[in-house]
Amino acid sequence: MSVLTSIWQTVVSEFSDIGDIRQATVIGVRLIVAIALGAAIGFERELRGKDAGLRTHMMVSLGAAIFILVPVTSGMQATDVSRVMQGVVAGIGFLGAGAILKLERNGEVKGLTTAASIWVAAAVGIAAGYGREGTAVASTLVALFVLAVLGRLEKK
DSSP, X not given: OOHHHHHHXXXXXXXXXXXXXXXXXXXXXXXXXXXXXXXXXXXXXXXXTOSSOHHHHHHHHHHHHHHHHHHHHTTOOHHHHHHHHHHHHHHHHHHHHTTOEEOSGGGOEEOHHXXXXXXXXXXXXXXXXXXXXXXXXXXXXXHHIIIIIIHHHHHX
């Protein structure tokens, strides 16, 4: 066997984590659902002129889905996947904290709702990545209701 053949076989084996068309479809659907639902939440934030908008929420949801999808499709046990989820939730807390500002005037705090929406986008991504697309869609609809409808009522 030549060196080039050996290198080629090694490269091919490194990309063999998607075994067949069924698995490729599962991965594709879960990632697309995560991106689309993160986009829906982010679009609402974008309409409100918030700094964390469409792309931020899409990336948070996609990242959370990937963090869950990889261990789930690798055959990791549910108890181990739950530890991965804990890490994602803790990490998203730091990202959300960056969206919160305390203004010196009047001690006003800004960004709490956006931080919460980032947290929800991560949860939606986790649900999609775990294969719970129905739960992810339902959760997104509830989040959009809270952000759009209750946000308007709150201002009145």
